Amino acid sequence: MQKPTSIDAVQSLLAGQDYVCGRALGTVTYLALTLGRPLFLEGEAGTGKTEIAKALARALGRRLIRLQCYEGLDAASAVYEWNFTGQMIAIRAAEASGGVDRSHLKDELFTQEFLIERPLLQAMRPQPGGAPVLLIDEIDRTDEPFEAFLLEALSDFQVTIPELGTIHAPEPPIVILTSNRTREVHDALKRRCLYHWVDYPTFDREIEILQARAPEAAEVLSREIVAFVQRLRTEDLFKKPGVAETIDWAKCLLALDVISLSPEVIADTLGAILKYQDDIAKLQGSEAKRLLDEVRAGLEPA
Numbered sequence: 001m002q003k004p005t006s007i008d009a010v011q012s013l014l015a016g017q018d019y020v021c022g023r024a025l026g027t028v029t030y031l032a033l034t035l036g037r038p039l040f041l042e043g044e045a046g047t048g049k050t051e052i053a054k055a056l057a058r059a060l061g062r063r064l065i066r067l068q069c070y071e072g073l074d075a076a077s078a079v080y081e082w083n084f085t086g087q088m089i090a091i092r093a094a095e096a097s098g099g100v101d102r103s104h105l106k107d108e109l110f111t112q113e114f115l116i117e118r119p120l121l122q123a124m125r126p127q128p129g130g131a132p133v134l135l136i137d138e139i140d141r142t143d144e145p146f147e148a149f150l151l152e153a154l155s156d157f158q159v160t161i162p163e164l165g166t167i168h169a170p171e172p173p174i175v176i177l178t179s180n181r182t183r184e185v186h187d188a189l190k191r192r193c194l195y196h197w198v199d200y201p202t203f204d205r206e207i208e209i210l211q212a213r214a215p216e217a218a219e220v221l222s223r224e225i226v227a228f229v230q231r232l233r234t235e236d237l238f239k240k241p242g243v244a245e246t247i248d249w250a251k252c253l254l255a256l257d258v259i260s261l262s263p264e265v266i267a268d269t270l271g272a273i274l275k276y277q278d279d280i281a282k283l284q285g286s287e288a289k290r291l292l293d294e295v296r297a298g299l300e301p302a
């Protein structure tokens, strides 16, 4: 499938995958696709950063290649490594079958056959449906040397393997980087990318997301859920609930046949939206009721 030719087209393409994309995110995504620039998405947890890469890949019929970042991630896990076991077996087999021609052995061992391709190298390879979507997820978890390495790979879209030569992407992959901002990512890497801060959605947008992801929830309940979660986000919590938690909570309430929130139901299901005991403790006693009353007063009749 061809890349979308307008911001509206991006939004409706993503809507087709049940991904609700506001105008600002739609614009930066459209520009990233059109200009062939990596898209850097930073924001709170559970706000749809990873999901947009998945939705985009599905919508465009592209392969999704994901590089999950973690501390200590190195080139062997991100780009390629040699299959040492396979190489050893090949050497033994050559020895067993008689004369080992040492001059040729090296050429035979460092070939495509023994190359294990990791996400960055896979993303340079042509794919049947067009260039893949390369998701470099949670880049803030890696360390600076890896970031510098990425910077290079993303600027030329090529990888050099000393024994094989340089592999160049015939068509650059669609690159999406995400970060939870547990640390600042280096300016040089950000400069290569188009940047967008993914914030918590507005009330109306979160209702739209809930309708897309948990369509069984009735309107009254959806509005209560979203209003309550949005109200919670204004509290001083250790970990505020993201959109993922809103959806989870709605699914829990549906499974319990709840049609409207009550302080008791909230207390029983709080674990779906708050994941720290200190945060949960803050809503104990009459606090859940107080917040619910406040939320109800603010909701106009649907």
Ligand SMILES: Nc1ncnc2c1ncn2[C@@H]1O[C@H](COP(=O)(O)OP(=O)(O)OP(=O)(O)O)[C@@H](O)[C@H]1O
Pocket: 018, 019, 020, 021, 043, 044, 045, 046, 047, 048, 049, 050, 051, 052, 178, 179, 180, 209, 212, 213, 243, 244, 247
């Ligand atoms: N705009 C949206 N449209 C539809 N679903 C959404 C949207 N935003 C979030 N979601 C839902 O929330 C879930 C979590 O989103 P996602 O995993 O992309 O969050 P994230 O920003 O990557 O979070 P983290 O920083 O924790 O990795 C998704 O599986 C999806 O169901």
Ligand SMILES: [Mg+2]
Pocket: 049, 050, 051, 137, 178
């Ligand atoms: Mg994510």
